[in-house]
Amino acid sequence: MNVLLKDATIIDPSSSFHQKTVDILIEDGTISKIGSNISKEDHIDEITLPNLHVSRGWFDSSVCFGEPGYEERETIANGLEVAAKSGFTSIALNPNTLPITDTSASVGFLDSKAKNHAVRLYPIGSLTTKSEGKDLAELYDMQQAGAIAFGDYKKAIQNPNLLKIALLYAQNFDGLVLSFPQDNSIAGKGMVNEEEQSTLLGLKGIPSLAEELQISRDLFLLEYTGGKLHIPTISTAKSVTLIKEAKAKGLQVSCSTTVHHLTLTDQELQTFETSYKVQPPLRTQKDIDALKQGIKEGTIDMVTSDHQPMDIENKNVEFDNAKYGTIGLESAFVALNYHFDLDQIISLLTKGKDIFKLENQPLEEGSIADLSLFNPEGETTFETDHILSTSANSAFAGKPVKGNVYGVLANKQLVLK
Known part of the structure; x- marks a missing residue:
């Protein structure tokens, strides 16, 4: 899996790129490059999402x-x-x-x-x-x-x-x-x-x-x-x-x-x-x-x-x-x-x-890509059509919420909502 995340704001206090908006190139499940205006090659899928934020x-x-x-x-x-x-x-x-x-x-x-x-x-x-x-x-x-x-x-x-x-x-x-x-x-x-x-x-x-x-x-x-x-x-x-x-x-x-x-x-x-x-x-x-x-x-x-x-x-x-x-x-x-x-x-x-002694990769070049993708802005109400589970017993139905989750990039796979 080869993916280029464009204009992504990194949220990881331990990373040298914390709160910086950059491009993130992932090749074969590893973060190979983080920087500005990374060029897309033919074998790479480019992902552009509104106000994209990325964290561990x-x-x-x-x-x-x-x-x-x-x-x-x-x-x-x-x-x-x-x-x-x-x-x-x-x-x-x-x-x-x-x-x-x-x-x-x-x-x-x-x-x-x-x-x-x-x-x-x-x-x-x-x-x-x-x-x-x-x-x-x-x-x-x-x-x-x-x-x-x-x-x-x-x-x-x-x-x-x-x-x-x-x-x-x-x-x-x-x-x-x-x-x-x-x-x-x-x-x-x-x-x-x-x-x-x-x-x-x-x-x-x-x-x-x-x-x-x-x-x-x-x-x-x-x-x-x-x-x-x-x-x-x-x-x-x-x-x-x-x-x-x-x-x-x-x-x-x-x-x-x-x-x-x-x-x-x-x-x-x-x-x-x-x-x-x-x-x-x-x-x-x-x-x-x-x-x-x-x-x-x-x-x-x-x-x-x-x-x-x-x-x-x-x-x-x-x-x-x-x-x-x-x-x-x-x-x-x-x-x-x-x-x-x-x-x-x-x-x-x-x-x-x-x-729990699990791997906790930082957002740096050379790290395994284990990333959460989200947009922290935009207030709305959590509705039943936001529920993805088979069961619908949500205590937050009808409650005010903020932001939106796009999905994950992990284990050499990209899953978007």
């Missing part, structure tokens, strides 16, 4: 598709196409399938289904067998097969000794352990944030304490065992404080939050729209402010879409009976771009590669 390829650390087992929600093939057209060159796929990704064979299946696509799929193996929270799964074997981390998706490890053993065992092969932050004994049958809105709407609440208590416990365990712990999708002000204190102690802990937890509050629940039924639940403006401060200070390492397609039979029902989850790949950049500075967004969408 974006990485989403928490994505669900459906295959195997729930193909009606999203297949791997369509999901990867959605990711590419949403600007992501790599995604970490959660063990949220049937069967659960808890063996080297199941990791191999995902790898084979995603082979030769522009977007690289990195499986997250289940921490416990069948994600039942009883026995550790085949962590080492899964890592050898390609798994980049281990966690039970949206399922807290209730047995602290099991998490202790996992943190100790994973150190033998530098494994990254994920622990979903919710104490189920506190959360009970709650489904939304326990605050004024839950009372007004008559919905059972999940207090912030459920998240914070679990994080406190996990950080105590990490301090005892050592190792590496990642806490996905935090949502409360106190959670930010707890992780900040743990990092100050020198613990190897990282965390993420979601685009919807950064931009939407539990006020959205007044419509009883089930796309707002997410886990953890949407919190308050006070929590959003704390999350934003956590990003500014570097406590929060990355932002994820937490893309979770759900078929209409599980969403177009009463709020109590609806399943959790919202899709988010398509809206991730444009929603963030409405609220945050561009350099900060690119950092949040790429820094996770370092934590």
Whole structure:
């Protein structure tokens, strides 16, 4: 693949071309030349797009598709196409399938289904067998097969000794352990944030304490065992404080939050729209402010879409009976771009590669081309016809957004929306 990107503004603070508008020549998947007025040769395809901006390829650390087992929600093939057209060159796929990704064979299946696509799929193996929270799964074997981390998706490890053993065992092969932050004994049958809105709407609440208590416990365990712990999708002000204190102690802990937890509050629940039924639940403006401060200070390492397609039979029902989850790949950049500075967004969408030990190529001559293509300008409303996923459960439908994603140039392939 030989491509010449014309008049592209580079957004990469580590690059000598940061914020410069240049031509970028990619030959056989490698950036061979960056400069002004590069001449096009016959064997090269020239790409010219309005207000084209280019950054390192974006990485989403928490994505669900459906295959195997729930193909009606999203297949791997369509999901990867959605990711590419949403600007992501790599995604970490959660063990949220049937069967659960808890063996080297199941990791191999995902790898084979995603082979030769522009977007690289990195499986997250289940921490416990069948994600039942009883026995550790085949962590080492899964890592050898390609798994980049281990966690039970949206399922807290209730047995602290099991998490202790996992943190100790994973150190033998530098494994990254994920622990979903919710104490189920506190959360009970709650489904939304326990605050004024839950009372007004008559919905059972999940207090912030459920998240914070679990994080406190996990950080105590990490301090005892050592190792590496990642806490996905935090949502409360106190959670930010707890992780900040743990990092100050020198613990190897990282965390993420979601685009919807950064931009939407539990006020959205007044419509009883089930796309707002997410886990953890949407919190308050006070929590959003704390999350934003956590990003500014570097406590929060990355932002994820937490893309979770759900078929209409599980969403177009009463709020109590609806399943959790919202899709988010398509809206991730444009929603963030409405609220945050561009350099900060690119950092949040790429820094996770370092934590998950993935290749993170700079935008320089000689680097492998792993690029996200986008236009950061132009405000609009996110509509249902912007949805590319098989499922349509988007919490951002009808919300103001900014910018437009063109696609990706990665793995020697160009995918444009």
